[in-house]
Amino acid sequence: MDTKRRALRAAFPLTIPVMTGYLVLGTAYGILLADKGYGAVWALLTSLLIFAGSMQFVSIGLLTAGFHPLYACAMTLMVNARHLFYGIAMLGRYRGIKKVKPYLIFGLTDETFSIVCTTDPPEGVDRGWFYFFVTLLDQLYWVAGSVLGGLVGGLLPFDTTGMDFALTALFVVIFAGQWQExxxxxxxxxxxxxxxxxxxxxxxxxxxxxxxxxxxxxxxxxxxxxxxxxxx
Known part of the structure; x- marks a missing residue:
């Protein structure tokens, strides 16, 4: 328990910038989803099972229009092909991690990659659990934001024009932070x-x-x- 607690304490401060971005961005996603007739339950399920910000925005159009499964698979590959290169870059950092490695692979988003590839765990902190909590916290932020957006979007009318730009804005903020640090x-x-x-x-x-x-x-x-x- 102490090992996990130390890893969580070390990981949390690093994820605060992602939290601020994911809560806003996830809320925008939930609102857009609710605007198309899909409520908070859909926002929760997609954020738990898909957890790919840009592809989740694309999936809104797929859900509201007729599409072929093979087309959806091809679209997903095109949108998230960059993760192939992310995975190659993580081979060294994830080497030797066994229990949580499948989840680390599943949860490797752009923002998580940005933290993991530039940050080593502090001395005395288990590497596997450190990367696990960075990944888990980031997903929890996204899930919370998307569910909040799904709830709010279902209750209040919103003009959703331009909300999908939040994803680009988050990338710019993270890049600026990395440039300064x-x-x-x-x-x-x-x-x-x-x-x-x-x-x-x-x-x-x-x-x-x-x-x-x-x-x-x-x-x-x-x-x-x-x-x-x-x-x-």
Whole structure:
């Protein structure tokens, strides 16, 4: 119990920025879902079982229109293909973790990845339980926000125009936080530069996968500079 308590105490402060973003973003998702006739129960189930923010926003359109299951699978793969690269990046950090590893894989969102890939557990804190609580807390924030949005959206009328932009806004806030906290900003520059380059080459509809591949290649080639922390 002490092991888990120490891990929870170490993980919670790191997830506070995600909490503020997920509560707002999850509420927006719940409101959008309620606006289409699906209440808080649907928000709860999708947030527990799907737990993929961008794909959950896309799923609202899938639920309200006729779709083929194979089309839904292909759409999910396209929207969340970046997680293939997230998984590759986590091979080292998740190595040796057994009991909670399946949940860590399931719960690896963009924001959780941002914390896990840049943060080591404090001395004396179990690595597996530390990553577990980071992941669990992030999902609980999302579930709470989406259920709240489902309840509020079902009771009060809302103009939902522009609410889906909350996802983009959260990514920008997390990027800004990482930029301020990290002394070595080469990873951020690689991410932005690779994305902009592929956006120019492949267009808005087809740049995500090439951008991820480009970023992965650059990170692999520049491992030594990335591992070296610059002096302030």
């Amino acid at each position: 990290r002394r070595n900003r080469l990873p951020a520059l690689i991410g932005v530069g690779g994305s902009v380059l592929c956006r120019m080459l492949f267009g808005a509809d087809s740049f995500v996968l090439p951008a991820m591949a480009c970023i992965l290649l650059l990170v692999t080639l520049l491992q030594k500079p990335l591992a070296r922390e610059e002096l302030p």
